[in-house]
Amino acid sequence: MNKLLKKNNIGWLFVLISIVGISLFYFYPMIDAFLLSFQSGMGANLEYTGLNNWLRLFDDPTFISALTNTFTYLIVQVPVMIILALVFSVMLNDPTLKFRGFFRTAIFLPAVTSLVAYSVIFKYMFSGNGIVNQFLINLSIISEPINFLTDSFWARIVIILAITWRWTGYNMIFYLSALQNIDHSIYEAARIDGASSFQQFTKITVPMLKPIILFTTITSTIGTLQLFDEVVNITGGGPGNATITISQYIYNLSFEYTPNFGYAATVSYVIVILVVILSAIQFKVAGDKE
Amino acid sequence: MKKVVFMILTIMMVAVLVACGNGDEDSVDDQEANDETEGTTNGEGEAITAWAWDPNFNIRALELADQAYDGEVDLELEIIENAQDDIVQRLNTSLSSGTTQGMPNIVLIEDYRAQSFLQAYPDAFYPLTDYIDVDAFADYKIETTSLDGEQYGLPFDTGVAGLYIRTDYLEEAGYSVDDVQDITWAEYIQIGVDIKEATGNNMLTQDPSDLGLIRMMIQSAGTWYFEDDGSTPNLANNPALEAAMQAYRELMEANIVSMVSDWSQFVGAFNDGDVASVPTGNWITPSITAEESQSGNWAVVPFPKLEVEGATNVTNLGGSSWYVLNSDGKEAAATFLANTFGSNEMFYQDLIDEIGAIGTYLPGMQGEAFEEGHEFFDGQSIVADFSEWTEAIPAVNYGMHTYAIDDILAVELQNYLNDKELTDVLEDAQSQAETQLR
Numbered sequence: 235m236n237k238l239l240k241k242n243n244i245g246w247l248f249v250l251i252s253i254v255g256i257s258l259f260y261f262y263p264m265i266d267a268f269l270l271s272f273q274s275g276m277g278a279n280l281e282y283t284g285l286n287n288w289l290r291l292f293d294d295p296t297f298i299s300a301l302t303n304t305f306t307y308l309i310v311q312v313p314v315m316i317i318l319a320l321v322f323s324v325m326l327n328d329p330t331l332k333f334r335g336f337f338r339t340a341i342f343l344p345a346v347t348s349l350v351a352y353s354v355i356f357k358y359m360f361s362g363n364g365i366v367n368q369f370l371i372n373l374s375i376i377s378e379p380i381n382f383l384t385d386s387f388w389a390r391i392v393i394i395l396a397i398t399w400r401w402t403g404y405n406m407i408f409y410l411s412a413l414q415n416i417d418h419s420i421y422e423a424a425r426i427d428g429a430s431s432f433q434q435f436t437k438i439t440v441p442m443l444k445p446i447i448l449f450t451t452i453t454s455t456i457g458t459l460q461l462f463d464e465v466v467n468i469t470g471g472g473p474g475n476a477t478i479t480i481s482q483y484i485y486n487l488s489f490e491y492t493p494n495f496g497y498a499a500t501v502s503y504v505i506v507i508l509v510v511i512l513s514a515i516q517f518k519v520a521g522d523k524e
Numbered sequence: 525m526k527k528v529v530f531m532i533l534t535i536m537m538v539a540v541l542v543a544c545g546n547g548d549e550d551s552v553d554d555q556e557a558n559d560e561t562e563g564t565t566n567g568e569g570e571a572i573t574a575w576a577w578d579p580n581f582n583i584r585a586l587e588l589a590d591q592a593y594d595g596e597v598d599l600e601l602e603i604i605e606n607a608q609d610d611i612v613q614r615l616n617t618s619l620s621s622g623t624t625q626g627m628p629n630i631v632l633i634e635d636y637r638a639q640s641f642l643q644a645y646p647d648a649f650y651p652l653t654d655y656i657d658v659d660a661f662a663d664y665k666i667e668t669t670s671l672d673g674e675q676y677g678l679p680f681d682t683g684v685a686g687l688y689i690r691t692d693y694l695e696e697a698g699y700s701v702d703d704v705q706d707i708t709w710a711e712y713i714q715i716g717v718d719i720k721e722a723t724g725n726n727m728l729t730q731d732p733s734d735l736g737l738i739r740m741m742i743q744s745a746g747t748w749y750f751e752d753d754g755s756t757p758n759l760a761n762n763p764a765l766e767a768a769m770q771a772y773r774e775l776m777e778a779n780i781v782s783m784v785s786d787w788s789q790f791v792g793a794f795n796d797g798d799v800a801s802v803p804t805g806n807w808i809t810p811s812i813t814a815e816e817s818q819s820g821n822w823a824v825v826p827f828p829k830l831e832v833e834g835a836t837n838v839t840n841l842g843g844s845s846w847y848v849l850n851s852d853g854k855e856a857a858a859t860f861l862a863n864t865f866g867s868n869e870m871f872y873q874d875l876i877d878e879i880g881a882i883g884t885y886l887p888g889m890q891g892e893a894f895e896e897g898h899e900f901f902d903g904q905s906i907v908a909d910f911s912e913w914t915e916a917i918p919a920v921n922y923g924m925h926t927y928a929i930d931d932i933l934a935v936e937l938q939n940y941l942n943d944k945e946l947t948d949v950l951e952d953a954q955s956q957a958e959t960q961l962r
Contacts, residue, residue, distance in 0.1 A: 276924070277644025278620045295956055296931065361789060362782070383785040384732050386938070469785065472733030474935035489613045491928040492640035495620060 271503050273496035280496050287500040297501060299475045300483040303390070307479070308458045311394045316451060318402050323409035324439060338410070345404035353467035356396045357383065360468075386476030389469045393477050396464050401457070405450045412446040413439070448520045455512050459505050480505055569598025570856045574630035574846075577608040580810065582632055582844070584879045585680070589864035592871040599860055604628065612637065619645040624851035630861065633677070634844045635668045639754055640924040641847075642671045649676045649847050650854040655862035662884040664919035669845045676847060678861045679884040681807065683843030684914045685740050686824045687712075688794075688802040688812055691902065697722035701823045706837050709741075709771040712828040716780040719800045727780040727800050729793045732938065735930045736841050737803065741768035744839035745830050746918035749933075749957075754923030757957035759933070760950045767830040769940055769949070776941055803827060805841035806910045809880055813900045820899070824906045826913065838913040843884075882910050889914070925961050932956050 273280040274287055291297055325331070326338050344352065359365050360382035367379040382388045416439070424434050440447070462481035465471055471478035471486075478486075480501060487498040576582035583605050590601045606614070611631060618627050619641075633641055642649060651674040658666055661679045669677025691701055697718040704715065716727030730737065742748060745764035750756055759765060775781055782799055784790045793799050795815040802808060812822060826837035846865060848857045864871055865885065872888030875881040883889065889911040897903040932953050940949040 276640070277616070278622060278648075279644065279646075290959070293959055295935070296960070299935075357786070361785065381783045384783040470733055472731075472785070472934065474732060474938035475931065476938075486931070489609075489616055491931075492644055492924045493616045493620060 267499045267502065270496055270499035273499075274494060275496060277493050277495075283496070287497050290497065291500065291504065296475060296478070296483060297480075300478045300480045301504075303475075303477055304459060304461065304479050306390060307394060307397070307461060308455060311397055312451065312454045312458060314394075315398050315402050315405060315454065316447065318398070319405035319450070320409055320440070320443070320447070322402065323406045323413060324435060326406070327410060327413045338406075342403040342407055344400050344402075345407075347400070349400070349463035350467055352400060353396065353464045356392065356399075356464075357468045360388075360392050383469055384473050386473055389473060389477045393464060393468060396468060397458070397461065400464075401454065405454065408446050408450055409443060412443050416442045444520060448516060452513050452516055455516070456509050459508055459512075569600050570853060571600040571602060572630065572853050572857045572860060573602045573604060573628040574632075574857075575604050575606050575611050575628040576632040577606060577611065579605055581681075581807065581879060581881060585875060585881055588874050588878060589860075589871065592864050592868055592874065593860055595859055595863040597856060597859055599856055601860065608634065615641065619648045624648070624849055627849050627851060629849060629851070629853045629857035631847050631849060632680070632844050633847050634842065635665070635683070636842070636922050636926040638668050638677055638845065638847075639671070639922060642676055643924055648850055650850040650858060651676055652678055652848065652858055652861065652866075655858045656866040660886055662886060662914050662917065664840065664917045665843070665845065665884045667919045668922045677845035678847075678865050679845045680865060681843050682882050682884045682910070682914045682917075683805040683807065683840040684882070684910050684917060685803065685805045685827050685839045685841045686906075686910065686913065687827055688804070688808065688822055688824055690797075690800045690818075690821055691823050692821045693719050693723050693725060693800040701825065704823075704825050706826050707828050708831055709774070709828045710831065713771075713774055713778050713780070716775075716800070717778055720780050723800070725798055725800050726782040728775070728803060729782045729784045729790050729799055730775070731784050731786070731790065733785075733934055735933055735937070738765070738768045738772060738933065738937070739926075739930075740803065740827065740839045740841050741771065741830055743918060743920055744827055744837065745832050745835040746920065747834075748920040748922060749926060749929040750921060750923040752921055754921040755925075755961070757929065757954055757961065759929070759957060760947075760954035762950070763832045764830060764835070766946060766950065767832045767835075769937065769946060771830065772937065773941060805843070806882060806906075807842065809906070818900075820902050822901050823904055824901060824909060834918075836916065836918060838916045838918070840917045876907055880907070882907060882914065884914060886915065925957075928960060929953075929957055932960065 270280070271287055272282055272284065274283040275281055322341055326334055326341070328334075331337070361367075362379050362381065364382075366382070367376075370376045371379065380388060382392050420438055420442075421434055424438060429437065460481050461479045462485065465477050465479050465482055466485075469477045471482050484498050484501050487494055487501065574586055576586055583603060586601070586603045590603070593599060593601075611633075615627070615631065615633075618624065653673075653675040656675065656678060658670075658675050662682065665677075665679035665682070666675065669675065669679055687704065689701075689704055694700065694704065694715075697715070699715060699718070704712075707715070712727075719725065719727060742762070742764045745767070747758065747762055747764040749758060749765075751758045782793055784793060791811050794802050794812065795818075797818065802812065813819075827839050829835045829837045846861055848854050848861065865883070867885075869885075869888040869891075872883050872885055873891050873893045875883060876893035894908045894911055895905050896907070897905045898907070936944075936949045936953045936956075939952075940946060
């Protein structure tokens with residue numbers, strides 16, 4: 235018996251708990267969902283239809299607009315947010331800046347607000363008689379209120395504004411903490427060699443932060459692919475699918491229309507595939523060998 | 525040897541996990557058993573639960589029904605308020621996993637969604653055919669709440685629609701209430717333009733994502749998004765839909781529409797006096813009358829009609845019905861519904877008096893409460909008008925995919941407003957619907 239308790243057996247025992255848990259609550263549902271993605275039918279009447287669901291994706295205009303919208307958010311919003319977060323973090327890392335703590339808190343604060351609560355506030359701010367329209371009218375910049383939420387172009391802008399406001403501070407915190415690990419002597423040496431602030435930023439800060447930038451880009455990408463709360467609460471996906479996201483489409487397929495869980499599972503797997511592909515690309519581009 | 529011990533350990537772990545699971549279940553069962561015994565000792569009768577949304581309307585109706593119940597079986601009704609979206613979601617998740625555990629006995633389902641549930645989950649609902657007199661209800665409700673000759677839903681409120689209109693604005697523009705009785709959409713738009721000129725207010729609100737107006741228009745002409753079978757899309761070559769889309773575009777182009785993006789903006793617009801009319805279901809009455817300062821300035825007239833064959837001035841928007849889930853307690857739940865919503869004429873009077881809810885049980889739709897004039901509407905007996913229209917609502921089969929089509933059409937409607945050809949718009953919508961609803 236003693237012999238058995240030796241070696242790694244005890245270790246394995248402890249690992250076993252999480253292995254069982256993870257298999258039961260992660261891998262089993264994943265496999266089941268994958269099987270589900272080959273089935274189709276209403277509600278509980280599901281049957282295997284081979285690759286039909288996967289083929290259906292290609293001539294499903296709602297799916298295609300959900301995909302394009304999601305990529306629009308991704309391509310426009312993620313870079314803007316990452317750059318903003320970088321700039322803020324470098325500015326707020328300046329030891330000569332007064333009220334640093336206050337500014338840091340203020341910019342991080344949106345990240346702790348509830349997704350639904352802030353979405354509802356954004357919705358009211360940008361409504362026909364909301365504060366934004368009134369502000370613009372009072373300044374005589376516009377004469378008639380802009381239909382921010384019922385015009386497809388503006389609705390997208392509002393969504394992008396909202397998620398940028400919500401997540402910039404969150405990403406900034408990662409950069410701020412990473413900046414603490416950059417040795418001051420590097421900047422000192424750069425200054426002695428005559429590097430300008432901008433050069434220091436691009437030649438030292440950004441390269442040193444590269445792993446963190448990669449990390450935040452990947453998490454932001456995944457987050458954007460799963461975007462749901464904001465769109466549902468601010469525009470409801472409208473006007474006419476102009477802001478619908480993949481996640482909302484999955485929700486609609488399962489709960490809004492006559493449920494087709496099979497096809498919804500297929501669409502969910504598209505997100506999985508996209509996350510894998512995009513993360514792989516980002517690793518490749520960032521050239522991280524590890 | 526090593527492997528054997530490993531196996532034993534694994535089995536032990538699994539056993540522990542399973543035991544935990546069982547333990548929990550046992551305790552729940554115990555508790556339930558306790559509850560039951562308590563229930564019987566107290567002589568409270570069989571417990572049934574009901575889920576509904578809207579505390580001022582559906583929940584109140586259930587409470588009134590609970591009071592009105594005078595059947596032989598003792599019943600203890602527990603009413604649980606849930607948002608409609610939550611009810612839809614919970615029904616879908618539970619029913620698709622094949623369990624009725626944690627589900628109520630009675631549930632309220634919107635008519636547009638009824639067929640979707642009935643067909644997607646066969647055997648999940650308990651037929652009420654033997655409990656109620658199907659012929660006593662408005663025809664159009666029966667069409668949507670039954671399947672294969674069995675009646676599953678107990679029709680509740682009517683979504684009969686009318687045109688709520690501001691009489692003071694009408695007068696300012698030189699019109700009287702008589703001028704807006706039984707009008708067409710073209711006349712409506714003309715009046716809207718005149719009102720805007722005279723008062724500066726828009727005629728109505730629209731939410732571009734909500735096609736309620738289009739749905740009301742086509743039902744008034746006796747057609748729907750689907751053929752009579754409820755599953756073949758009927759979008760291209762549907763003259764009523766074509767006319768409805770044209771009317772919608774003319775409304776937009778006449779520049780008499782205030783754009784809104786949600787319910788509270790919609791209600792706010794007429795409460796603030798920003799719009800002159802509200803074409804919608806009668807369930808909006810409490811929201812209209814909520815703005816007391818406008819008392820006496822509103823009238824309800826028949827819904828404008830399309831200029832196509834078979835068009836009428838009556839239509840419907842929304843409305844819901846009660847369903848009994850096929851689980852323990854179904855007989856009691858069905859008896860309760862049949863005794864109240866299914867046969868009690870006096871109860872329908874109470875519904876009118878207390879909450880202004882107009883039912884679809886025809887024998888219950890007469891009497892004093894119905895004839896009474898409504899002060900807010902300048903003495904007009906709106907309930908009598910609405911009940912009269914209810915009987916004439918063209919019956920259509922809502923089918924199972926109303927909201928899916930809604931979303932497809934909402935996109936195409938935007939394209940149409942941006943100058944895409946109407947025939948292309950409808951043909952594209954048709955082909956999309958066909959691929960999506962395979």
